[in-house]
Amino acid sequence: MSNAPRHDGWMRTTPRKSATFDDYAISEIRRAAATGIYDIRGGGAKRRLPNFDDLTFLGASMSRYPLEGYREKCSTNVTLGTRFAKKPIELDIPVTIAGMSFGSLSGQAKEALGRGATLAGTSTTTGDGGMTPEERGHSDKLVYQYLPSRYGMNLHDLRRADAIEIVVGQGAKPGGGGMLLGQKISARVARMRDLPEGIDQRSACRHPDWTGCDDLEIKIEELRELTNWEKPIYLKIGASRPYYDTALAVKSGADVIVIDGMQGGTAATQEVFIEHVGIPTLAAIRPAVQALQDLGMHRKVQLIVSGGIRNGADVAKCMALGADAVSIGTAALIALGDNDPALEADYQALGTTAGAYDDWHEGLDPAGITTQDPALSSRLDPIAAGRRLANYLKVLTLEAQTLARACGKSALHNLEPEDLSALTIEAAAMAQVPLAGTRWIPGAI
Amino acid sequence: MSATIDLKKTTTRDLNSRLQNESAAPAGGTWQIANVRGHHSVAVGIDRPLTIEIDGNTGYFCAGMNHGAEITVKGSVGQGVAETMSAGKVHVTGDASMAAGASGRGGLLVIDGNAAARCGISMKGIDIVVKGDVGHLSAFMAQTGRLVVLGDAGEALGDSIYEARLYVRGAVASLGADCVEKPMNDEHKEELAELLSAAGVTDVPVEAFRRYGSARKLYHFNIDNAGAY
Ligand SMILES: Cc1cc2nc3c(=O)[nH]c(=O)nc-3n(C[C@H](O)[C@H](O)[C@H](O)COP(=O)(O)O)c2cc1C
Numbered sequence: 001m002s003n004a005p006r007h008d009g010w011m012r013t014t015p016r017k018s019a020t021f022d023d024y025a026i027s028e029i030r031r032a033a034a035t036g037i038y039d040i041r042g043g044g045a046k047r048r049l050p051n052f053d054d055l056t057f058l059g060a061s062m063s064r065y066p067l068e069g070y071r072e073k074c075s076t077n078v079t080l081g082t083r084f085a086k087k088p089i090e091l092d093i094p095v096t097i098a099g100m101s102f103g104s105l106s107g108q109a110k111e112a113l114g115r116g117a118t119l120a121g122t123s124t125t126t127g128d129g130g131m132t133p134e135e136r137g138h139s140d141k142l143v144y145q146y147l148p149s150r151y152g153m154n155l156h157d158l159r160r161a162d163a164i165e166i167v168v169g170q171g172a173k174p175g176g177g178g179m180l181l182g183q184k185i186s187a188r189v190a191r192m193r194d195l196p197e198g199i200d201q202r203s204a205c206r207h208p209d210w211t212g213c214d215d216l217e218i219k220i221e222e223l224r225e226l227t228n229w230e231k232p233i234y235l236k237i238g239a240s241r242p243y244y245d246t247a248l249a250v251k252s253g254a255d256v257i258v259i260d261g262m263q264g265g266t267a268a269t270q271e272v273f274i275e276h277v278g279i280p281t282l283a284a285i286r287p288a289v290q291a292l293q294d295l296g297m298h299r300k301v302q303l304i305v306s307g308g309i310r311n312g313a314d315v316a317k318c319m320a321l322g323a324d325a326v327s328i329g330t331a332a333l334i335a336l337g338d339n340d341p342a343l344e345a346d347y348q349a350l351g352t353t354a355g356a357y358d359d360w361h362e363g364l365d366p367a368g369i370t371t372q373d374p375a376l377s378s379r380l381d382p383i384a385a386g387r388r389l390a391n392y393l394k395v396l397t398l399e400a401q402t403l404a405r406a407c408g409k410s411a412l413h414n415l416e417p418e419d420l421s422a423l424t425i426e427a428a429a430m431a432q433v434p435l436a437g438t439r440w441i442p443g444a445i
Numbered sequence: 446m447s448a449t450i451d452l453k454k455t456t457t458r459d460l461n462s463r464l465q466n467e468s469a470a471p472a473g474g475t476w477q478i479a480n481v482r483g484h485h486s487v488a489v490g491i492d493r494p495l496t497i498e499i500d501g502n503t504g505y506f507c508a509g510m511n512h513g514a515e516i517t518v519k520g521s522v523g524q525g526v527a528e529t530m531s532a533g534k535v536h537v538t539g540d541a542s543m544a545a546g547a548s549g550r551g552g553l554l555v556i557d558g559n560a561a562a563r564c565g566i567s568m569k570g571i572d573i574v575v576k577g578d579v580g581h582l583s584a585f586m587a588q589t590g591r592l593v594v595l596g597d598a599g600e601a602l603g604d605s606i607y608e609a610r611l612y613v614r615g616a617v618a619s620l621g622a623d624c625v626e627k628p629m630n631d632e633h634k635e636e637l638a639e640l641l642s643a644a645g646v647t648d649v650p651v652e653a654f655r656r657y658g659s660a661r662k663l664y665h666f667n668i669d670n671a672g673a674y
Contacts, residue, residue, distance in 0.1 A: 150548040153529055155510045194569040194588045199664040208566040209525035209547040218485050222506040225461045226490035
């Protein structure tokens with residue numbers, strides 16, 4: 001006879017789910033088995049990655065003097081394209097709107113981005129689908145993307161752009177091309193891209209007429225020749241080998257380098273690509289800055305960082321690590337009204353919930369942002385949405401200024417790595433700042 | 446207005462800024478460009494009907510983004526001749542390097558010699574006539590427009606092609622993903638005859654050509670097509 005109690009709680013262990021085969025992994029296996037095709041979605045990497053929350057500002061103390069919060073000046077302006085362009089871009093704030101294509105976004109959303117950016121004194125960017133009158137008309141400063149697909153690319157638009165951004169890659173999918181599924185290839189989108197209506201469209205991942213940085217140097221010179229050497233030329237790269245990519249971008253003659261980390265959003269990409277290619281934004285900045293410094297080009301060739309920027313602290317931390325400006329995509333869409341809890345019933349009807357909706361490629365966005373359906377897109381009021389974006393951009397700026405003043409800086413650009421400390425060993429290694437309370441910086445670039 | 450610009454005496458920058466400037470080079474003018482010696486980006490971004498004759502071989506991106514000029518190159522051209530051209534005509538009397546007419550949206554590109562790999566890549570409405578052969582991956586992801594090849598085509602012709610139409614007289618080493626031979630109907634013979642005549646080819650019958658285009662099987666994601674890539 002055993003002495004053990006005889007009720008069930010003692011005889012059985014609690015059902016235990018696997019940490020490896022978690023609910024998401026299991027549901028994805030089932031989905032794959034049922035459909036035979038990889039999962040496609042919008043947004044950026046959703047898993048936890050080392051990020052800016054793992055850094056903190058040290059603030060002023062005995063050896064540093066703070067500035068008065070609401071009184072003393074802390075400038076926020078930035079000039080982009082000072083290396084070669086005759087007409088560099090002057091922005092009031094160091095936060096720009098990233099390239100998001102018409103096609104992935106509605107005309108109303110593009111207009112709202114232009115309005116918001118213009119009110120806030122910053123630039124917006126076209127995307128993989130050409131330039132629309134909505135965005136040119138409402139964007140005081142518009143960056144025109146030069147992509148592998150070259151959809152809609154033409155001389156007239158090139159010359160009425162304020163800057164040109166050659167896209168080599170995106171943080172969400174370094175090494176991948178764009179994707180726009182048939183549901184969103186409306187007649188207008190198809191016409192702008194010279195494609196049949198309604199097809200599942202996959203953009204090229206390589207440029208058609210140059211390969212490698214020796215060619216790129218000649219391409220950049222051609223773009224300058226086409227536009228009278230007026231326009232800043234940006235080069236956008238997905239974060240994977242930031243030190244060498246930055247060095248090669250400088251060698252190729254870029255005025256501005258945009259590094260987009262793996263948290264960076266996309267309109268539609270394979271889930272496996274979004275989650276498993278590239279390196280976190282946090283890890284990409286110091287190597288890029290190091291390359292610029294090694295070449296004597298830091299602050300001469302400007303660095304824009306993007307991928308997962310949410311608040312003024314993220315902005316300030318990027319700048320402290322050496323960026324000249326940041327760029328936002330997802331956060332701008334949220335400010336316009338994407339994933340608004342007020343639309344919960346609509347999200348439920350789509351089998352999701354506010355905050356998780358990412359099937360942007362299906363074109364059914366209840367907020368009217370990632371859609372080409374006129375009934376849905378007319379839900380977005382570009383004036384009100386533009387105002388919300390401008391408010392949000394203002395808050396980002398005020399927050400970044402608050403942190404900079406606390407560190408005694410009269411300009412956001414004066415923030416420096418010495419103002420930061422890291423809360424995790426990973427962040428200390430990636431950002432090359434000491435672990436809090438120590439003098440330890442693990443690793444070396 | 447008619448003048449000669451000598452690239453031994455001036456720079457490409459100066460050349461392009463003169464040709465792009467409407468008051469310096471009003472529509473209808475004729476320009477000779479001498480001593481090109483392989484310079485890149487020669488005569489790019491011209492948005493008016495000018496007649497331009499380039500004497501010698503050029504480097505990359507000659508006549509890039511041409512929008513209306515009629516440009517003749519007496520010689521061979523480097524990579525990306527007439528890339529993203531939208532209107533006008535570019536005529537190369539020699540050979541063309543890779544990516545001739547890349548992403549072109551309109552106008553006519555005629556190459557008397559051979560064109561290397563990726564001729565007509567990503568083409569979006571341009572017409573291209575190559576009197577010699579074209580290299581591998583020509584008309585890769587070609588969207589719209591027409592490519593006529595009087596000689597042979599290299600491997601993977603028309604890979605991932607959309608609605609562009611390809612006419613080849615000689616042998617095709619292989620067809621790329623989703624590219625198939627299609628019948629030559631009257632409509633096609635007619636358009637081919639027009640293209641040949643626009644390119645100054647008068648002695649080749651349209652019956653000598655075969656037509657290729659998209660099987661349209663890759664237009665929608667479909668598990669059963671995964672093997673085609
Ligand atoms: C809806 C959407 C569409 C996008 N389209 C493009 C594009 O056409 N070209 C491009 O270079 N990047 C594109 N991106 C990426 C953004 O430019 C940017 O790199 C990214 O959104 C930054 O990360 P964040 O979303 O975390 O701010 C897109 C992103 C989103 C969310």
